[in-house]
Amino acid sequence: MLAAPINPGDINMVQGKYVVQPPLPAVGGNEGVGQVEEVGSKVTTLKLGDWVLPSDSGFGTWRTRAVCPEAALLRVPSELPLLSAATIGMNPASAYRMLHDFTMLSPGDTVIQNGANSAVGQAVIQIAASLGLVSINIIRDRPELSKLVAKLKAMGGDFVFSEVELRRPDVREVLKKLCKPRLALNCVGGKSATELLRNLERHGTMVTYGGMSMQPVIIPTSALIFNDIKIVGFSVTRWKRHHSHDGSAYKRMLTELCSLARSGKLTAPACAEVPFRDFRAALEAAAKPFASEKQVLVM
């Protein structure tokens, strides 16, 4: 292994609360990039020196070495920046799927999301921009809010508001002038998800993929009855397993994501590179709020 991030889902897996659980004893970490050091005589798709990602969740990427079947790995271009390669397989993949699989979106259409500064959120901003979509991005209030707003706008976010700003009359006026979002992506749950629903177009879809506030998703009855809003969930792990019989869908998506990354249209989230031996400090830092930085273990 070369590098592997610490994602909230990895912590959930350690807590026994993830969508899939590996048999114990297990190595933590679901995402990361490795380099092939040796291949068996029947291996045809990989060679020495190739950079590879796990093809499924539960690989156990927080380690220095692994021996695994060829099918457990997918090749990525070794010209990618290390941090992009280490963080492309889960969060950008989720952003890509949610922007493509739930509703037909055309250039000029609007999407709204909360948790917009999360790694998934940053990928949503960049992929949406590359598709010509308008993004409305909601983040939590914090000290030095304007710095984060500027950063997300520089990344391609068209509108960035804090949760408090979203309820302000002047911001409502700004939003009224836009096409209403057809798709909402919910990373947070609780009241934040309810606010997304208030802004969604009639017949729109809200996809829940995270529950960072640890609060249930609250859905006003009128959203369902009057506005015919569809409420669905997404798991990239389920998606990968569902498509595992035929690796081509994942390969196609990865090719597109890598090409966006190589052209500079999809950058890695802000990362703190931590030597693997300091994993305890990295785990502690990953649990802190308002970090806006992904901890990446560098092997």
Ligand SMILES: NC(=O)c1ccc[n+]([C@@H]2O[C@H](COP(=O)([O-])OP(=O)(O)OC[C@H]3O[C@@H](n4cnc5c(N)ncnc54)[C@H](OP(=O)(O)O)[C@@H]3O)[C@@H](O)[C@H]2O)c1
């Ligand atoms: N379903 C799937 O397929 C899938 C795939 C990938 C990720 N996920 C989920 O998506 C979420 C984000 O993952 P990530 O790796 O992108 O995260 P990340 O980069 O570590 O960022 C965490 C995000 O959560 C926010 N947050 C933390 N505590 C919060 C709280 N109490 N209330 C509201 N927001 C809070 C942070 O905002 P602040 O800066 O304000 O703290 C930040 O935006 C996680 O729940 C993860 O499990 C799901």
